[in-house]
Amino acid sequence: MAGILSNLFRRNSRKPAIYDFAIVGGGIAGLSAAAALAPLGSVVILEAERQLAYHASGRSSEMFLPHHGSKAVRVLTEASTTHLHFANGGVLRKRGMLLLGRAGEEQYFDYEMRAGNLSPIPIEDAGVYFPLMNQGTVSRAAWSNDALDMDVHSLIKGYADQARADGAELRPNTQVLGMTQTSEGWEIASADSVVRSRFVINAAGAWADVIAGLAGLPPLGLACLRQSMIDLPSPAGHDVRRWPYVRAAGGRWYAKPTGNGMLLSCGEEEPVMPTDSAPDESVLAHGLARFEDMTTLSVTRVNNTWSGLRTFAADRSPVVGADPLNPSFIWLAGQGGTGFQTAPALSDLLADLISGRASSLPTETVFAVSPDRLRG
Known part of the structure; x- marks a missing residue:
C-alpha cells in the first residue's frame, strides 16, 4: 500500500x-x-x-489512559507518549486513577484491573483518595498512577x-x-x-x-455511539482539585475533577446517527442514580449537560x-x-x-x- x-x-x-x-x-x-x-x-x-x-x-474527557483500548490503541498510545510529554511544553499532568467495584461485579472489576494495570488497595485508602466513596456499596478498589490529565x-x-x-x-x-x-x-x-x-x-x-x-x-x-456527560458543581465542603479520575467497574460511570466541579460520564454507548448530539433525560437520570449509589452525594443541581459521539470499527x-x-x-x-x-x-x-x-x-x-x- x-x-x-x-x-x-x-x-x-x-x-x-x-x-x-x-x-x-x-x-x-x-x-x-x-x-x-x-x-x-x-x-x-x-x-x-x-x-x-x-x-x-x-467534548473530550481530557484524560490520558495508556492501558485503555485494543492492543493496537495501546501501541499507538505508547508511540505517542514522548510527543505528548514534551511537545508545546508538554500536555500531560499527574492525576491518577481509582477503580471501584460493587459486590457481585467481581468479574468486571478483575478484568478491568488487569487490563488497566491497576493494583488493588484497601477500601479505607480508596476513601482517602475519593472522600465521596460509599463504603456501604463499594466492596473493592484499585489504583494506578498512570492515568494523566491532558491539556x-x-x-x-x-x-x-x-x-x-x-x-x-x-x-x-x-x-x-x-x-x-x-x-x-x-x-x-x-x-x-x-x-x-x-x-x-x-x-x-x-x-x-x-x-x-x-x-x-x-x-x-463504523459505529457511532453517544455518551452523555454531566457537569456537577463541587460538593460542599470538598476541594476536588486533587481527586483522581474515578471509574466504576463495568463502565457504569466515570468522574474527574474539572475546574471547580466534577465531570461525570453516564457511561452509556447508545448507537445513534451522526449528528450534533444532545443527551437523553432518562440516560442522565440513570447515570446519576448509578453514581449516587456508589457515593455519598445526593445531586440536587447540575451546571450543564451534553453528549458526544465516539466512532468505532467492529x-x-x-x-x-x-x-x-x-x-x-x-x-x-x-x-x-x-x-x-x-x-x-x-x-x-x-x-x-x-x-x-x-x-x-x-x-x-x-x-x-x-x-x-x-x-x-
Missing part, C-alpha cells in the same frame, strides 16, 4: 489551485494530519462547523499553529456536499466552492462513512490508510475516544504511508489499523 501511495504522490507546484491533500474534518485527527502532511505538500482542511474541534474533539486545547492549538506555519489552509464552515473523482484527483463541492485535490483524507469522525459514500465508496461499518481499533478500492481516498477515523492520546502516532503513520517511508510502528499494528482488514 505504501508503495502505491508513494508512486501516486507528486507535488504539483505548477497548479497551486490543486491541493495535494484535502482533509475532511477539523478535529484532532484532521489537525494532526495537516501538521504531518503540510511538509509533504499543499494541504486544506474542510470543516463543516464554524469552529475547529467542535464535535468529539471539543487537549494546547494540543489542538499546537497542531493548528504547526499546520498553518507550514502553509496549510484551514477552512471552517465548509461542509462537504459532494465529491467527484477526476483524472487529476478529486473535486470536492461545498455550498459555495469546489476544492480540487489529489488525495482526500477522511478525518470526519462520526461522519466518516458518510464521506466515503459521497466518494462513491461503500461504508466500513474491532475497536482505528482505521488509517488508503482504501483498497481507491488508493487516493485515505481513512483516518474510528479512534473511539482515544483520538487525543493516539494522534501523534496516527498522524505520523499517515505521513509514512503516503510518502512511502517505513513506519516505526510494528508491522502487526500497521495492519491492525489498515482499512484492508475491514474490506475483507
Whole structure:
C-alpha cells in the first residue's frame, strides 16, 4: 500500500489551485494530519462547523489512559507518549486513577484491573483518595498512577499553529456536499466552492462513512455511539482539585475533577446517527442514580449537560490508510475516544504511508489499523 501511495504522490507546484491533500474534518485527527502532511505538500482542511474541534474533539474527557483500548490503541498510545510529554511544553499532568467495584461485579472489576494495570488497595485508602466513596456499596478498589490529565486545547492549538506555519489552509464552515473523482484527483463541492485535490483524507469522525459514500465508496461499518456527560458543581465542603479520575467497574460511570466541579460520564454507548448530539433525560437520570449509589452525594443541581459521539470499527481499533478500492481516498477515523492520546502516532503513520517511508510502528499494528482488514 505504501508503495502505491508513494508512486501516486507528486507535488504539483505548477497548479497551486490543486491541493495535494484535502482533509475532511477539523478535529484532532484532521489537525494532526495537516501538521504531518503540510511538509509533504499543499494541504486544506474542510470543516463543516464554524469552529475547529467542535464535535468529539471539543467534548473530550481530557484524560490520558495508556492501558485503555485494543492492543493496537495501546501501541499507538505508547508511540505517542514522548510527543505528548514534551511537545508545546508538554500536555500531560499527574492525576491518577481509582477503580471501584460493587459486590457481585467481581468479574468486571478483575478484568478491568488487569487490563488497566491497576493494583488493588484497601477500601479505607480508596476513601482517602475519593472522600465521596460509599463504603456501604463499594466492596473493592484499585489504583494506578498512570492515568494523566491532558491539556487537549494546547494540543489542538499546537497542531493548528504547526499546520498553518507550514502553509496549510484551514477552512471552517465548509461542509462537504459532494465529491467527484477526476483524472487529476478529486473535486470536492461545498455550498459555495469546489476544492480540487489529489488525495482526500477522511478525518470526519462520526461522519466518516458518510464521506466515503459521497466518494462513491461503500461504508466500513463504523459505529457511532453517544455518551452523555454531566457537569456537577463541587460538593460542599470538598476541594476536588486533587481527586483522581474515578471509574466504576463495568463502565457504569466515570468522574474527574474539572475546574471547580466534577465531570461525570453516564457511561452509556447508545448507537445513534451522526449528528450534533444532545443527551437523553432518562440516560442522565440513570447515570446519576448509578453514581449516587456508589457515593455519598445526593445531586440536587447540575451546571450543564451534553453528549458526544465516539466512532468505532467492529474491532475497536482505528482505521488509517488508503482504501483498497481507491488508493487516493485515505481513512483516518474510528479512534473511539482515544483520538487525543493516539494522534501523534496516527498522524505520523499517515505521513509514512503516503510518502512511502517505513513506519516505526510494528508491522502487526500497521495492519491492525489498515482499512484492508475491514474490506475483507
